[in-house]
Amino acid sequence: MSVLIFVELDNGSIKKTSLEAVTYGAEVAKATGTTATALAIGTSDASELAKAGAYGAAKVLHANATELANENAMAYASVLAAAIQQENSEVVILPKSGLCDAMSARAAAKLGASVVSGVTDLPDLSNGFKVKRSIFTGKAFANVEVKGAVKILGIKKNAVEAVAGSGTAEVVVFSPSLVGGDFVAKVISQEKASGELSLTEADIIVSGGRGMKGPDNWQPLLDLAHALGAATGCSKPVSDLDWRPHHEHIGQTGIKVAPNLYIACGISGAIQHLAGVNSSKVIVAINKDPEAPFFKAADYGIVGDVFDILPRLTKAVLDTK
Template identity: 75%
Template sequence: MSVLIFVESDISGSIKKTSLEAVAYGAEVAKMTGTSATVLAVGKADQVSLASAGQFGATKVLHASDERLSQENAMAYADVLTQAVQREGSKVVIISKSGLGDAVAARAAARLKAGVVSGVTDLPVVDSNFTVRRSIFTGKAFATTEIKSDVKILVINKNVIEAEGNDGVATIETFSPTLRDSDFQATVTSTEKENSEISLTEADIIVSGGRGMKGPDQWHPLLDLAKALGAATGCSKPVSDLDWRPHHEHIGQTGIKVAPNLYIACGISGAIQHLAGVNGSKCIVVINKDPEAPFFKAADYGIVGDVFEILPRLTEAVKAGM
């Protein structure tokens, strides 16, 4: 019996940072329940990266590498996860929150008759009852939920736990589940990597801009700061609607939801739809010349001033400190 952790790999086959957090989280749950932590990787995956799951507390990795699993397929992946749960006798399944993670969790829960909780923000309480804390109302409140089913699926938010590695190495086992043709009625024909070097969902630091950047040709100060920090770049919805920045950089309720360690908002007023996409950030810094901008109420630190004066100074300070 083990805690089973479903991990995602990036286009190069390396385990995503958010999934490594899930491994660390699952290892802690395994300690709490007196079991071990097993990772399930599906599709293309780098063997060295898989073995490194041991650095975060996993003792074993099951790798389902059938060619038909090389492209993300929530139906097939849920089937694989279900069979892995049954093989391992797992009572707790951990998945990092993402578009794929949510889809796999929901489908696997139906097949396993499992209780599933998404948006988990803390380690569970595993005394006489099994309860977890989760975010609700786009992060404006929290709820404590008891899971009574035999199998429990937890979909965890980013930054729930620090993923600190050690010298551990996990053993890798080939896992050959039975694949059903019905799971492949829809297939992915190709995958294209977005132009930005750093994924918004994986980034530790994000520098984001709004209409206060004034136009599509005025973003050099923001891009310079992002480069100096090794950060990803994002934008508000109006900016992407105006085609000032690519639509895959749109952060907000109708765009990408992010949870970096540091989020720097430049010239963004802070509409509720944008706040819903960034409220999982550990630290929010807002730069805006309007002292009444709503974003300041959600900020950990605020700078009132012109972004075109402040950003170059921040970039110089970052470079000087390197």
């Protein structure tokens, strides 16, 4: 028996959120006296997958069939279910993401497993199996007792810190049987933003709202993001107006993020936007309106014109390098 952890790949590399999931799974394995096994699906080098060992995985199952090259939630769920059965895994860990949410739901239906998403802490094993999860877009927490024979947990970003050790994992080819029904839905093509940091993976995000006053005024924000090594985001009105690409839209109906630092520039702080950012560890709001709602949610606030504040922040960052 082992704890099974699914790791997402991005251009063949293990995502940061997946390394956090491996760290979490290794801790669960230690607490339950078992081992941690990772599952990777898609194209990647064995040397890259072996890095999961530095975060606690003893073995990595690698499913790399041609038909699995594109992310297909139905097929990936079948691979996940097959790995759970092969490894006789009672606890399954996935990072919280759109792909993993779809996979975990389908795999749970196949196996009659219990699913808990948005898990924020290691399980309490003192009396059964209980986990703490984030609810109401991060405004509250629920303690959930998980009773299924197979327990599938979706781990929220930053639930644990991924710290690399010195180990390496054994990489084993995994070739489960797949049926035609797994490919009823086919991925015809994928369009991914290139040359940019992923919002879901970024440790720092600099985001702008209508206070930026137009699509031609974004350079001060981009300069700060570049200086910080940050990803860029925006509010829904900005993406609706086509000031910024829609894949940068952060909020309840866009991407939900959980960086270590979120800097909101000229964003008023509507509840729909806050729902997408309130899992951030530190929030800084910059707005010339001292009554802007964002200041109530922010850890730090700067009252002032973004076009005055942003160049000063950029200079301060560059002066420290």
